[in-house]
Amino acid sequence: MIREKIEVANKEVVKKILDARPMLVGIGKAIDTIPNMTDKTILHAGPPIEWDRMSGPLKGAIIGGLIYEGLATDQKTATEIAMSGEIRFEPCHHYNAVGPMAGVVTPSMPVWIIENKTYGNYAYCTLNEGLGKVLRYGAYGEEVIDRLKWMEDVLAPVLKEALEKNGYIDLKSMTAQIIQMGDEGHNRNKAGTSLFIREIAPYLVLTDFTDKEKSDVLKFMHGNDHFFLNLSMPACKATMDVVANTEYSTIVTAMARNGTDFGIKVAGTGDKWFVAPAEIIDGLFFSGYSAKDANPDIGDSVITETSGIGGFAMAAAPAIVQFIGGVPQDALNFTMEMYEITESENNSYQIPSLNFRGTPTGIDIMKVVETTILPIINTGIAHKDAGVGQVGAGLVRPPMKCFEDALEEFVKILETEGIIK
Amino acid sequence: MSKINKLFREELKVVNLGLESFHRELREKKVEVVHINWRPCAGGNKRMIELLNKLKK
Structure with a gap:
């Protein structure tokens, strides 16, 4: 039963994430x-x-x-x-x-x-x-x-x-x-x-x-x-590297952007990147700049969301909306939404305003594709031209194509191995 | 009187799935209504539903 194999693998992955000690x-x-x-x-x-x-x-x-x-x-x-x-x-x-x-x-x-x-x-x-x-x-x-x-x-x-x-x-x-x-x-x-x-x-x-x-x-x-x-x-990176290449697991082990492409890696699909064009960030701009100056999403900092903090822990950081836009209720809503697409809750990173509920941890590509809820990412906004620098900060989500392509590959691997037909 | 007609003579308690505008309009008319944040599996993408089903066996 492939369903049970996936459940066992995902539980093992989350255990290793929670047991990490960076x-x-x-x-x-x-x-x-x-x-x-x-x-x-x-x-x-x-x-x-x-x-x-x-x-x-x-x-x-x-x-x-x-x-x-x-x-x-x-x-x-x-x-x-x-x-x-x-x-x-x-x-x-x-x-x-x-x-x-x-x-x-x-x-x-x-x-x-x-x-x-x-x-x-x-x-x-x-x-x-x-x-x-x-x-x-x-x-x-x-x-x-x-x-x-x-x-x-x-x-x-x-x-x-x-x-x-x-x-x-x-x-x-x-x-x-x-x-x-x-x-x-x-x-x-x-x-x-x-x-x-x-x-x-x-x-x-x-x-x-x-x-x-x-x-x-x-x-x-x-x-x-x-x-x-x-x-x-790097604390999040040291945490997530341990679970890369875990057979049968549908948990995301890396998300990253180079300013042109957004890429994800999944535990059960090895070292392969699943990429799609990076999105434009919705946010607040520094004086003198606007959305037309913005470069698409860029940076490895989304490793924080991958391991269950950052945008996933926004309910713990309501004041952040002054930097990225929105109201404190939005911060709470984003965290609540992320529980829909994650495997577990962090036993160390606990949110006071949610009665010390653990942050949503372990993004499952099956849940992302099934619910069409994409991970929420807090991020900075770079100017699109070389030599300028930061022009704002805001929120962005990855392209759904990354998760759909990862799911295609995951199924293909299992079919090739004869695990499923 | 049919059951449906009887129902509409009673005080309605509505659970709405799908279009949120139905929820808004009932609420404006002071009808007790709860909107469920529901969406079709994989947004209705048949290929993705097929893949997910293969993994749920």
Whole structure:
């Protein structure tokens, strides 16, 4: 009976998701830390894509990444290098990594190292730059490159030494707390950032860096409410990687966008991406910008929704509607709707306003296709042109085609194996 | 009197499935009505219904 096999597999997948214990264990340089990273590799968000099909913000971030690495001096020379075939463009997801928005990771960038202590696997993510004119939104001006250099030269070394004095930081426990403090771990990370500062500050002051350097690091984190996002994301990635390639399971293990395509992976269909054109985001725009400036959906940050927080936990973060649009009741409704398409409820991430009900966890492609309810995603909006940056934030859903194609493939695999006719 | 005519002489308690406008109009006429958020399986996509049925055996 295939129905029973699917039920057993999905229960096993959800158990592993709930049992995950992601911990922050250190900071390293991407080329020295991420397995198989080379000096000619640039990682990006979403499913695989060639330069010609890349969106403006992704191209902008790659241009900035090449300038940051000293491989190019300006937009023109960076574009020539990008088009030459000399650089290998690879999805972060293929390297146990995730990247917000454009998600560009170049060899010299510092990355967080997250270990899932339950299963021993690792995930990686760059450090968050802040909002506005930043590389991950496709900006590559002097201020962007200068900030990235400071992050490499000061921010990362100070935090690395502080972490070594602190030992590991339990991100599972921290995420459970932030869900009860008004964050959802994707587009609202005020509590997470505050908790992280509270955790690291006592050790940060004991490092050998100058008082100014320590103060600058604390001020940078304090001034960036999204600082915790780049910890939340790899914690979710370390959680979900464990359940990739689980036979007979219909649970989604990855969702990601590169600004052109939206892609999903499903436990029972192996490493295959199911892609369709990324959607335009419905949201609020910064002063001077409107929907006509917006690039389609972009970034790996939807790994948060994949693992059961982000948009799925919006009932815990009603204040987020001031950033993305709508009213607090909408936030509650979105979470309630997500229970319709998920396998289980999280036993650690509990929502106070729902009598501490666990967040909806484990997206089932069968339920998505049957109900036609698509996952809800909180996200930022990048300008469609390279070099501009963030122009707003809002809500988006994946294309239904990704889920329909995944279901087709899932059935095809079972038919090929003779499990069903 | 037929059962249906008898029914309409009583106070109606309506459960509405499908078009939400039926629910709205009854509510405007002060009829007690509950709207069920129902939609056809897979939005009526026959191919998807076929695939789902194969997996429910």
